[in-house]
Amino acid sequence: MMKVKRFLLKRVVPRGLHSSLPALLTTSTLPGSLGGVYCYDQMLTRTSQSALDVYLAAGKSALDNCEAALAAAGRTFKDVRTCLDLPCGHGRVLRWFCTKIDPAGITACEIDRSAVDFCRRTFGVKGVYSSDDLNQLTFPDAYDLIWVGSLFTHLDPARCVALWRKLSAALRPGGVLVFTTHGESCFTRPGLPAYGRQFRETGDRMKAEYQRDGYCYAPYEGADYYGITVHSEDYVKKTIAREVPERMELVRFAPRGWADHQDVWAYRRTA
Numbered sequence: 001m002m003k004v005k006r007f008l009l010k011r012v013v014p015r016g017l018h019s020s021l022p023a024l025l026t027t028s029t030l031p032g033s034l035g036g037v038y039c040y041d042q043m044l045t046r047t048s049q050s051a052l053d054v055y056l057a058a059g060k061s062a063l064d065n066c067e068a069a070l071a072a073a074g075r076t077f078k079d080v081r082t083c084l085d086l087p088c089g090h091g092r093v094l095r096w097f098c099t100k101i102d103p104a105g106i107t108a109c110e111i112d113r114s115a116v117d118f119c120r121r122t123f124g125v126k127g128v129y130s131s132d133d134l135n136q137l138t139f140p141d142a143y144d145l146i147w148v149g150s151l152f153t154h155l156d157p158a159r160c161v162a163l164w165r166k167l168s169a170a171l172r173p174g175g176v177l178v179f180t181t182h183g184e185s186c187f188t189r190p191g192l193p194a195y196g197r198q199f200r201e202t203g204d205r206m207k208a209e210y211q212r213d214g215y216c217y218a219p220y221e222g223a224d225y226y227g228i229t230v231h232s233e234d235y236v237k238k239t240i241a242r243e244v245p246e247r248m249e250l251v252r253f254a255p256r257g258w259a260d261h262q263d264v265w266a267y268r269r270t271a
């Protein structure tokens with residue numbers, strides 16, 4: 001799909017040095033307006049052409065999902081002046097937003113400060129450093145579109161609620177919140193086992209909890225709040241209806257809609 005070019009060269013830069021590297025070394029040469037690839041992007045840990053193709057396809061799939069979500073809400077990207085990408089990572093999806101939206105209207109938000117700095121520098125977007133305490137988040141704009149790719153998939157229930165509340169409040173009236181979750185199919189199709197030995201071993205226990213509670217969460221070994229979360233459709237709908245003060249209308253739900261892996265939800269904030 002795309003040529004890797006200087007990509008392999010960048011991968012040999014030692015860890016620890018990357019935050020001080022000049023922009024020249026931390027950006028590569030993706031064609032068109034897709035911008036650079038960060039040398040230690042966690043979403044691209046292998047250096048093959050096929051890995052880069054998967055990386056690009058995941059970004060494009062997110063863009064397509066946002067386009068479908070906007071359409072379901074009666075909007076298009078032309079109506080989007082402000083957009084929040086949280087967590088932006090090192091721009092796997094953000095680079096695609098920049099092909100549709102003026103970067104000056106895009107906010108990149110992450111707990112990983114190197115990711116925010118990279119996105120700001122490479123794409124010319126605004127940057128916000130996130131916090132472990134999601135209640136502390138503040139944003140520079142109100143948003144027409146918010147994309148949350150694979151964060152609810154990693155948070156405990158209390159943090160999920162805090163984030164749904166925070167993001168709903170950050171939408172403009174008529175704005176659209178698009179987010180992803182792990183759904184039930186993760187127990188059977190490629191999903192939990194891909195997250196490593198820990199989740200292969202605890203899969204049965206997690207599934208039992210999921211069947212009982214409508215969700216399950218297990219932290220990564222050594223992590224305090226970050227792990228793997230699976231949500232049922234019913235749990236997400238009921239939790240948002242109960243916990244979010246703003247009026248939020250579900251306009252689209254696409255099981256395994258993101259790159260045939262994560263479920264994709266779209267809620268419109270009504271006036």
Ligand SMILES: C[S@@+](CC[C@H](N)C(=O)[O-])C[C@H]1O[C@@H](n2cnc3c(N)ncnc32)[C@H](O)[C@@H]1O
Binds near residue numbers: 090091093131133150
């Ligand atoms: C699976 S990655 C997805 C990144 C990006 N959305 C993408 O699809 O390429 C999850 C990201 O969440 C970030 N993260 C973890 N806790 C966070 C928090 N409290 N606030 C913001 N980002 C967080 C991690 O640093 C990581 O980059």
